[in-house]
Amino acid sequence: MTVAFRTCPLCEATCGLALEVDEGAHTVTKVRGDADDVFSHGFLCPKGVSIKELHDDPDRVRTPLVKQLDGTFAAATWDEAFAVIADRLPAVVAAGGKDAVAAYIGNPAAHSLAFLLYGKVLLKALGTKNIFSASTVDQYPKQAASALMFGTGTTIAIPDLDRTDYLLCLGANPLASNGSLMTAPDARGRLRAIRARGGRIVVVDPRRSRTAAEADEHLPIRPGTDALLLMAMLQVIFAEGLEALNAADGLVDGLDEVRALAADFPPEAVADATGLDADAIRRVARDFATAPSAVAYGRIGTTTQAFGTTASWLIDVLNVVTGNLDRAGGAMFPLPSAGLPNTKGEPGRGRGARFGRWTSRVRGLGEVFGELPVACLAEEIDTPGDGQVRALITVAGNPVVSTPNSDRLAAALDELDFMVSIDIYVNETTRHADVILPSPSPLEKAHFDFVFQGFAIRNYTNYSPPVLPRPEGMPDEWETVLRLVGVATGQGPDADVAAIDDFVARAAIGKEVGDPYSPWHGRDVEEALAELAPRTGTARLIDLMLRTGPYGLTLTDLEAQPHGIDLGPLEPRLPAVLRTPSGRIELAPPALVADVARLHDALAAAPAGDGDLVLIGRRHLRSNNSWMHNLPMLVRGPERCTLHVHPDDAARLELADGGQATIRSRVGEVTAPVEVTADIRPGVVSLPHGWGHDRDGADMAVARAHAGTNSNVLTDEAAVEPLTGTAVLNGIPVEVAPVAAPAPLAAAG
Numbered sequence: 001m002t003v004a005f006r007t008c009p010l011c012e013a014t015c016g017l018a019l020e021v022d023e024g025a026h027t028v029t030k031v032r033g034d035a036d037d038v039f040s041h042g043f044l045c046p047k048g049v050s051i052k053e054l055h056d057d058p059d060r061v062r063t064p065l066v067k068q069l070d071g072t073f074a075a076a077t078w079d080e081a082f083a084v085i086a087d088r089l090p091a092v093v094a095a096g097g098k099d100a101v102a103a104y105i106g107n108p109a110a111h112s113l114a115f116l117l118y119g120k121v122l123l124k125a126l127g128t129k130n131i132f133s134a135s136t137v138d139q140y141p142k143q144a145a146s147a148l149m150f151g152t153g154t155t156i157a158i159p160d161l162d163r164t165d166y167l168l169c170l171g172a173n174p175l176a177s178n179g180s181l182m183t184a185p186d187a188r189g190r191l192r193a194i195r196a197r198g199g200r201i202v203v204v205d206p207r208r209s210r211t212a213a214e215a216d217e218h219l220p221i222r223p224g225t226d227a228l229l230l231m232a233m234l235q236v237i238f239a240e241g242l243e244a245l246n247a248a249d250g251l252v253d254g255l256d257e258v259r260a261l262a263a264d265f266p267p268e269a270v271a272d273a274t275g276l277d278a279d280a281i282r283r284v285a286r287d288f289a290t291a292p293s294a295v296a297y298g299r300i301g302t303t304t305q306a307f308g309t310t311a312s313w314l315i316d317v318l319n320v321v322t323g324n325l326d327r328a329g330g331a332m333f334p335l336p337s338a339g340l341p342n343t344k345g346e347p348g349r350g351r352g353a354r355f356g357r358w359t360s361r362v363r364g365l366g367e368v369f370g371e372l373p374v375a376c377l378a379e380e381i382d383t384p385g386d387g388q389v390r391a392l393i394t395v396a397g398n399p400v401v402s403t404p405n406s407d408r409l410a411a412a413l414d415e416l417d418f419m420v421s422i423d424i425y426v427n428e429t430t431r432h433a434d435v436i437l438p439s440p441s442p443l444e445k446a447h448f449d450f451v452f453q454g455f456a457i458r459n460y461t462n463y464s465p466p467v468l469p470r471p472e473g474m475p476d477e478w479e480t481v482l483r484l485v486g487v488a489t490g491q492g493p494d495a496d497v498a499a500i501d502d503f504v505a506r507a508a509i510g511k512e513v514g515d516p517y518s519p520w521h522g523r524d525v526e527e528a529l530a531e532l533a534p535r536t537g538t539a540r541l542i543d544l545m546l547r548t549g550p551y552g553l554t555l556t557d558l559e560a561q562p563h564g565i566d567l568g569p570l571e572p573r574l575p576a577v578l579r580t581p582s583g584r585i586e587l588a589p590p591a592l593v594a595d596v597a598r599l600h601d602a603l604a605a606a607p608a609g610d611g612d613l614v615l616i617g618r619r620h621l622r623s624n625n626s627w628m629h630n631l632p633m634l635v636r637g638p639e640r641c642t643l644h645v646h647p648d649d650a651a652r653l654e655l656a657d658g659g660q661a662t663i664r665s666r667v668g669e670v671t672a673p674v675e676v677t678a679d680i681r682p683g684v685v686s687l688p689h690g691w692g693h694d695r696d697g698a699d700m701a702v703a704r705a706h707a708g709t710n711s712n713v714l715t716d717e718a719a720v721e722p723l724t725g726t727a728v729l730n731g732i733p734v735e736v737a738p739v740a741a742p743a744p745l746a747a748a749g
């Protein structure tokens with residue numbers, strides 16, 4: 001029995017795990033939090049504990065599966081599976097061109113070294129414009145706003161949670177989600193510490209979430225109106241002369257423009273639309289502006305809604321004009337060990353961001369960060385014509401459950417000529433695939449959360465080697481990706497993966513030696529490649545990123561520190577962090593200023609009537625999007641997929657607590673059990689996403705027994721946020737009615 005230390009790959013908190021390993025039985029016997037982890041200090045949540053069940057899950061796919069003529073899957077060897085792919089994928093391209101193949105990249109890919117480091121290689125090899133991901137049902141609005149203001153999509157201002165005096169938390173529930181775009185193991189402990197040191201927490205959420213329940217104040221906002229609230233706060237701050245730029249002073253363009261825009265939104269003007277009291281808005285604005293330090297932070301409830309990018313922008317405008325950008329206790333820019341685009345090239349200036357360089361075929365939605373909005377995936381498959389998508393590759397994604405109008409997408413997938421999924425389950429999406437290629441279990445892969453280290457509330461780094469060896473014959477995830485690259489580049493099913501890997505490494509080194517600001521500038525590529533030997537694959541690329549990164553570390557340095565390396569609290573990074581063409585903070589990017597017209601329209605529109613209901617989502621600590629419901633320890637206990645309804649709405653609609661209700665939207669209808677609770681505001685109902693595991697053909701026995709209802713049968717693919725095409729998943733108009741109890745049988749005779 002040995003103890004292995006590794007970072008938990010299951011959410012953004014990146015907790016250190018201490019695992020008792022039984023190599024003989026190829027499993028772990030015990031999961032604990034690693035008390036010596038430099039960042040998580042032993043914190044662990046129920047999902048982290050479940051990594052053992054995930055590894056042991058009998059339903060987890062362990063060999064390639066190939067669909068038979070009768071529609072069932074049969075186990076295949078890797079050579080057999082790749083032979084099928086090499087036979088059928090190029091045929092789709094030959095018939096319909098490169099755009100006939102689409103790709104969808106799911107959320108766990110953001111935690112996978114293979115997809116982070118080689119995913120782009122695959123997408124480039126495919127050469128298709130039909131690239132989709134979970135980002136357009138998630139964080140692209142925040143990344144787009146950040147790119148327009150600061151110059152790159154990963155230059156995201158992160159709450160300095162451990163030092164702030166005032167946290168304004170909008171549309172996020174870190175007590176359930178463990179934090180997102182705010183990597184902070186033990187978010188609850190860190191939030192409690194804010195109050196313990198005399199600070200204040202205000203939560204803006206239509207629901208009294210767990211985070212709201214622990215806050216000093218809860219503002220139960222109407223869904224989709226956060227941008228109006230933020231405008232009103234800015235109006236107060238400007239009108240009362242409370243603005244101060246501090247670190248951003250002399251670096252800001254557009255301050256007068258923002259001041260003029262906000263002038264139209266005094267608290268009284270937005271009170272009805274937001275459902276909030278004007279005095280409360282005014283007080284929160286003053287408190288925020290006058291706190292010794294303060295930070296506004298928004299997440300899913302502010303991004304996947306009608307004003308996602310605009311709200312994300314105004315959150316950072318608030319941080320900037322109150323002098324809280326780039327100062328301790330405010331919103332700061334991490335400096336991760338593997339670097340970021342904002343550590344490359346000329347400090348303080350860059351090319352900035354451009355969106356809409358191409359558009360989707362059917363609806364004409366614009367490209368964002370090289371992708372098209374996933375809300376238009378189904379129509380790209382089911383609408384005939386030139387450029388129609390005929391094949392799909394999914395990578396660690398479950399779009400049939402996670403993206404809007406699930407039923408339309410599920411039907412569209414059945415029409416494809418060919419589909420490949422790299423995944424660890426046969427689920428609602430992968431059941432449509434012709435070939436499923438499994439990944440190793442999380443315990444059989446190396447892990448390095450370099451993306452989330454770039455969004456962390458403290459600078460730290462931590463590399464985890466695999467805990468267990470891969471089973472005989474199972475390739476590493478990156479080898480599978482590169483084998484697909486071989487097929488996509490016409491090298492057939494047996495391409496030389498090592499040669500492709502060398503090619504990728506040379507290209508990455510080439511970028512460094514060509515960057516006058518890189519420590520490796522001007523070096524000889526072959527000599528640099530030799531320095532990284534004998535490492536190959538993901539380890540070689542990580543070593544390169546570390547060596548050319550801001551701290552000049554090596555992978556050997558990280559391997560020597562299994563509990564991680566603390567690199568200290570966040571430090572000011574202005575102005576060097578900026579990559580805007582102007583070299584300044586763009587407070588009023590034209591695309592965002594233009595969207596303020598829609599805010600005026602929202603104010604002018606008739607307020608919601610008494611009978612109007614809108615649907616929002618929510619998360620639970622023991623759930624993880626759509627894919628961890630097959631683990632018995634996470635689905636134990638009361639049913640989680642329930643419709644939350646306020647008592648007033650329940651009375652009006654004659655909905656009984658514990659009874660069933662039908663929920664209908666423009667695109668679909670589902671049934672769910674009702675949970676009557678005063679924790680949700682009237683006029684709003686909430687159903688969590690990620691459920692609905694009763695589809696035929698999925699092979700997840702535990703999940704099927706706890707099927708729940710797929711809330712994305714209700715979300716509308718036509719409703720997208722205009723700047724990034726991100727789906728509106730919160731604020732969906734719905735009608736709710738009780739399911740009539742079965743009539744009692746008439747007494748016989």
Ligand SMILES: Nc1nc2c(c(=O)[nH]1)N[C@H]1C(S)=C(S)[C@@H](COP(=O)(O)OP(=O)(O)OC[C@H]3O[C@@H](n4cnc5c(=O)[nH]c(N)nc54)[C@H](O)[C@@H]3O)O[C@H]1N2
Nearest residue numbers: 106107108138396397398402422423439617625626627689
């Ligand atoms: N209504 C509504 N919809 C939402 C949301 C919401 O709040 N409301 N949230 C959205 C958000 S934020 C997100 S991120 C998306 C998530 O959307 P997706 O990423 O599409 O879905 P997940 O549920 O994360 O599914 C992950 C898939 O990856 C597989 N998987 C897990 N680990 C691995 C691995 O190591 N390797 C491989 N190859 N596969 C793996 C799982 O089996 C599963 O099929 O859902 C979005 N959908």
Ligand SMILES: Nc1nc2c(c(=O)[nH]1)N[C@H]1C(S)=C(S)[C@@H](COP(=O)(O)OP(=O)(O)OC[C@H]3O[C@@H](n4cnc5c(=O)[nH]c(N)nc54)[C@H](O)[C@@H]3O)O[C@H]1N2
Nearest residue numbers: 171172173177180223224299300301619621623624625730
């Ligand atoms: N346990 C668990 N942890 C997770 C996940 C999970 O599924 N389960 N998913 C992970 C992923 S992929 C992500 S992206 C993160 C998301 O992390 P969070 O954003 O913290 O996730 P949620 O818990 O969904 O919190 C969103 C909140 O927004 C509220 N909301 C809805 N509409 C509005 C609105 O219009 N305005 C405002 N102000 N609030 C609104 C909801 O009531 C909800 O409380 O969580 C990650 N962590």
Ligand code: SF4
Nearest residue numbers: 008011014015045048
């Ligand atoms: S909070 Fe996230 S990273 Fe930490 S143990 Fe839980 S799932 Fe893993």
Ligand SMILES: [Mo]
Nearest residue numbers: 107134138139
């Ligand atoms: Mo997400």
